[in-house]
Amino acid sequence: MAEGGALRFLQQLSDLERLGVPKDAGTDTSKGFDLGRMRRLVSSLGNPLSKFPVVHVAGTKGKGSTVAFLSSILRAAGFSVGTYTSPHLRSIHERICVGKPISTNGLDDLFWGVRESLLKVIEAENHTLTHFEVFTALAFKYFAQESVDIAVVEAGLGGARDATNVIDSEGLAASVIVSIGEEHLEALGGSLESVVLAKAGIIKERRPVVLSRQVSPVAESIIRTQASAKNAPVFSAFGKNVHGIIKSIRTDESDCFQVCDMRIRCAGENLFLDNCRMRMFGSHQVDNALTAVCAALSLRVEGGWRIPDAAFQTGLEQTNILGRFQILTHEQVKSLGFTSARVILDGAHTPGSAAALGTTLKTAFPSRPLILVTAMALDKDHLKFASAFSDDARPTLVVVTTADVAGSSVRSATTEALAGAWSKVKPEIAVEISKSVVDALATARKAADLDPGSVVCVTGSLHLVSAVLNLVSA
Numbered sequence: 001m002a003e004g005g006a007l008r009f010l011q012q013l014s015d016l017e018r019l020g021v022p023k024d025a026g027t028d029t030s031k032g033f034d035l036g037r038m039r040r041l042v043s044s045l046g047n048p049l050s051k052f053p054v055v056h057v058a059g060t061k062g063k064g065s066t067v068a069f070l071s072s073i074l075r076a077a078g079f080s081v082g083t084y085t086s087p088h089l090r091s092i093h094e095r096i097c098v099g100k101p102i103s104t105n106g107l108d109d110l111f112w113g114v115r116e117s118l119l120k121v122i123e124a125e126n127h128t129l130t131h132f133e134v135f136t137a138l139a140f141k142y143f144a145q146e147s148v149d150i151a152v153v154e155a156g157l158g159g160a161r162d163a164t165n166v167i168d169s170e171g172l173a174a175s176v177i178v179s180i181g182e183e184h185l186e187a188l189g190g191s192l193e194s195v196v197l198a199k200a201g202i203i204k205e206r207r208p209v210v211l212s213r214q215v216s217p218v219a220e221s222i223i224r225t226q227a228s229a230k231n232a233p234v235f236s237a238f239g240k241n242v243h244g245i246i247k248s249i250r251t252d253e254s255d256c257f258q259v260c261d262m263r264i265r266c267a268g269e270n271l272f273l274d275n276c277r278m279r280m281f282g283s284h285q286v287d288n289a290l291t292a293v294c295a296a297l298s299l300r301v302e303g304g305w306r307i308p309d310a311a312f313q314t315g316l317e318q319t320n321i322l323g324r325f326q327i328l329t330h331e332q333v334k335s336l337g338f339t340s341a342r343v344i345l346d347g348a349h350t351p352g353s354a355a356a357l358g359t360t361l362k363t364a365f366p367s368r369p370l371i372l373v374t375a376m377a378l379d380k381d382h383l384k385f386a387s388a389f390s391d392d393a394r395p396t397l398v399v400v401t402t403a404d405v406a407g408s409s410v411r412s413a414t415t416e417a418l419a420g421a422w423s424k425v426k427p428e429i430a431v432e433i434s435k436s437v438v439d440a441l442a443t444a445r446k447a448a449d450l451d452p453g454s455v456v457c458v459t460g461s462l463h464l465v466s467a468v469l470n471l472v473s474a
Contacts, residue, residue, distance in 0.1 A: 005104075006111035006138075007092070009118075015131040017087065018406035020379070021187040026158030026198050029189075033161040037125045041137045042166055044121040045114055048144035052082065053303075054167045055152045055295060058159035058199040059178030061352045062212065062288040065280060065324055066178050069292030071152045073315030075099070077296075077307040082143035082151035084136070084164070087406070089322050089466045090473070096139045098146045110142050132156055133163040150305075158188050160201020169204035173303055175232070176295050177202070178212040178288070180219045181352045186379070192216060200226040208302050210295045213238035213287055215352060233302070237287075237294040241265035244286040247275075249364050251342070256327045260286055266294040267301040273313050281325040282360035284353075289316050323347040323465040325360055332472045336441055341448040342368070342455045345469065347462035349376060351384040357459060358393035369451045370395045373440050374460035375403040376413045382421035385460065396454075397447050398422050398431045401440035403464040418460075437467045 016022075024031035042049060057067050064085050071083045080098065088094040096102040102110070111118075122129050136156075143151050150173060155162045180196050188195045196219045203209055209227045211234055214220040227234045236242065244262035258281055262273040271293065278289060293312055299305040326345040328336075333343045342365065348357040361370060372395040376382055400418040405411040415433045422431045434440035448454040458468050 005108045007107075009111060009115070010131050010135060013129065013131040013134055015406060017132065018408040018410065020411055021157060021184070023186050024189060026161055026184065026187045027189045027194060028160035028198065028201055033163070034128070035161060035163075035166060037129060038133050038137070038163050039166050040125070041121050041129060041133060042140060044117045045137055045141045046144070048140040049167055049171050051144040052148050052171075053150050053173040054171055055150065055174050055176060055299070056155065056164065056167055056172060056202045057152065057176040057178065058155040058162075058202045059176075059212065060181040060183050060195075060199075061350055061356075062178040062284065062291070063154050064321065065285060065288040066176060066212070066291050066295075067152050067154045068321045069280075069289050069316060069319050070176075070295050072319040073292060073296045073307065073311055074150060074152070076315040076318065077305075077311035079149040080147065082139070082146065082148040084139045084151065085154045086132070086156050087462055089462060090469055092135070095135070096142055098143065098148055102142060106142075107138075110138055110145070114138070114141060130163075136163045155199070155202060157184060158195070158198035158201065160198045165202055167204070169207055172204045172207045174208040174210055174295055174298050175202045175204065176210045176212075176291060177223055178291060179214060179352065181215060181350055182381070183350050184379070192218060193222060196222045197226070203227050203230055203232050205230045205232065207232055208298045209234045210291060210298055211236055212291045235266050235294050235298050237266070237291040242290050242294060244290055246283060246286060246363075249281065251327060251364050253330050256281075260289075262286070262290060262293070264290065264293050264297070267297045269297050269301060271297065271309060271312060273316070276313050277317050279317070279320040281364060282356055284356035284360075285324070292316075322469065323462055325357070328472070335472055336468075337445050338448060338456065340452045340454075341371075341445075344455060344457045345465045346457065346459045347465045348389075348459050349380055349385070349461050351381060351388040354385045354389040354459075357457070358389045361393040361455065361457060365455045369454045371444050371447050371454050371456045372398045373401065373444050373456060373458045373464075374398065374418065375401045375437070375440075375464040376418060376460040377405050377463070378411050378413045380413070382413060382418055383425060386422045386425040389459075394426075395429055396451070397444070398429055399434055399440045399443045400431060401434045401437055401464075403437055403461055403467050405461070405463050437464065438471070441468070441471070
C-alpha cells in the first residue's frame with residue numbers, strides 16, 4: 001500500500017458505506033460478513049478488547065443519541081469513557097472519542113504504531129478487510145491505549161455480523177437494543193424478523209440486555225426469546241415502571257431546551273429526575289434518555305459500577321449532539337443567508353424518525369410555516385418517509401436535492417425520485433428540485449423571505465446535514 005497517514009491508508013480499503021453493502025451481508029448466515037477476519041485483525045493489534053468492558057448498542061432509531069446519553073452519564077460519574085459511533089457529520093475523527101474526538105495527529109500516531117501489523121493481516125486476509133473493519137479495530141486499540149474505564153460502542157449495520165460484534169461475553173458489560181424498524185432490508189435478510197434477529201445478535205450469554213420501546217410486538221418477542229436462549233436478563237426501558245413527560249419546550253434564540261420529568265424503576269432501583277433540562281428535543285429523545293438511564297442502572301446493579309444518582313440528571317442535561325433537532329443559532333442562520341427564519345438540522349432518514357421529527361416540529365413551532373429541504377440515500381424508503389413526516393408537520397414547500405453519501409453519489413437518491421415520492425404521497429404540497437445543496441438552501445431562503453417567521457428543516461440524511469454544517473463552518 002502507498003505511504004501516507006491514517007486517512008490515506010484507509011481510503012485504499014473497500015468502503016461499503018460509499019459503495020453499498022452486499023445482499024444479506026449483515027445476516028448470521030453463510031452470506032454474512034466474516035467475523036473471523038475481524039477477530040484475527042483485533043488479535044493482531046494485541047487484543048485491545050481485553051483491556052476494558054463494553055456497552056454494545058444496536059437498533060434502528062436512536063442508537064447514536066442513546067450512546068451519547070449513556071456516555072455522558074458515565075462521564076458525569078467520573079469515568080473515562082471511550083465512544084465509538086457512525087456515521088460522522090464533519091470529520092471521521094468524530095467516530096472515536098475519549099471525552100473529545102481523536103485528533104488528526106492522534107489518529108496518525110495510532111496508525112503508525114500498528115501499521116506493520118495492519119499490513120501483515122490485510123495481506124493474510126487477501127485484502128478483504130474493509131475500511132469500517134480496520135477503523136473499528138483502530139478505535140478499540142485507541143481505547144486500550146487511553147486506558148478507558150469503559151467503552152460505549154454503536155453497531156454499524158445490524159449486529160450479529162457487524163465488525164463491532166467481536167466483544168466476548170466476559171468483556172460485555174451490557175447489550176442495549178433500541179427501537180428496530182425495517183431498514184437495510186436487503187443487507188439484513190429482507191424482513192422485519194430477519195432485521196431483528198441480526199440486531200439481537202449482540203446479545204451474549206448471561207449478560208444484561210436493556211430493551212427500548214419497540215414499535216412492533218414481533219420485534220420485542222424475538223429479542224426476548226433470543227435473550228432467554230442465552231440466559232440474559234432483560235431490563236425494559238419502557239412501560240408502567242419507566243416513563244417520562246415533556247413539561248415545556250423553550251426555543252428562544254438565547255437558549256433551547258425541553259423540561260422533562262422522569263420516573264424510572266429498573267433493575268430493582270427507583271430514580272426520580274425532575275425538571276431535567278434536556279437539549280435533545282422530542283418524546284423520542286425522552287425514550288432514548290430513559291434507555292440510557294436504564295443501561296446505567298443495570299451497570300450499577302449488575303456490574304457494581306459506582307454511579308451516583310446526581311450523575312444521571314447531570315449527564316442527560318450535558319448531552320447535545322449535532323444533527324439531532326439542532327436549532328441553529330442566529331449567527332449560524334445568518335451565515336447561510338437567512339433573515340427571519342429558524343433553521344433546524346435533523347438527520348432523520350427512516351419512517352419512524354420522520355414521524356418523530358414531524359411531531360417535535362409541530363410541538364416546538366406549532367404555528368410557523370414549514371419549509372423542508374431534503375435529500376436521501378438510494379436505499380431508504382422515500383414514500384414512507386414522506387408519508388410519516390407530513391402526517392404531523394405539513395410543509396408548505398419541499399425542496400429536494402442530492403447529497404453525496406460517504407463522498408460519492410453512488411448511493412444517493414435522485415432528485416426526480418424524491419420529488420416523485422412527495423408528489424405521490426401529498427400532491428397538494430409544492431415540490432421544487434434543486435441540483436445542489438447550495439441551490440436548495442437558496443430556494444428555501446427565497447420562500448422564507450416571502451413568509452417571515454418560517455421554519456426551515458433540513459432532513460432526510462445525516463450526509464445532507466453534514467453538507468449544511470460544512471457551509472455553516474465555512
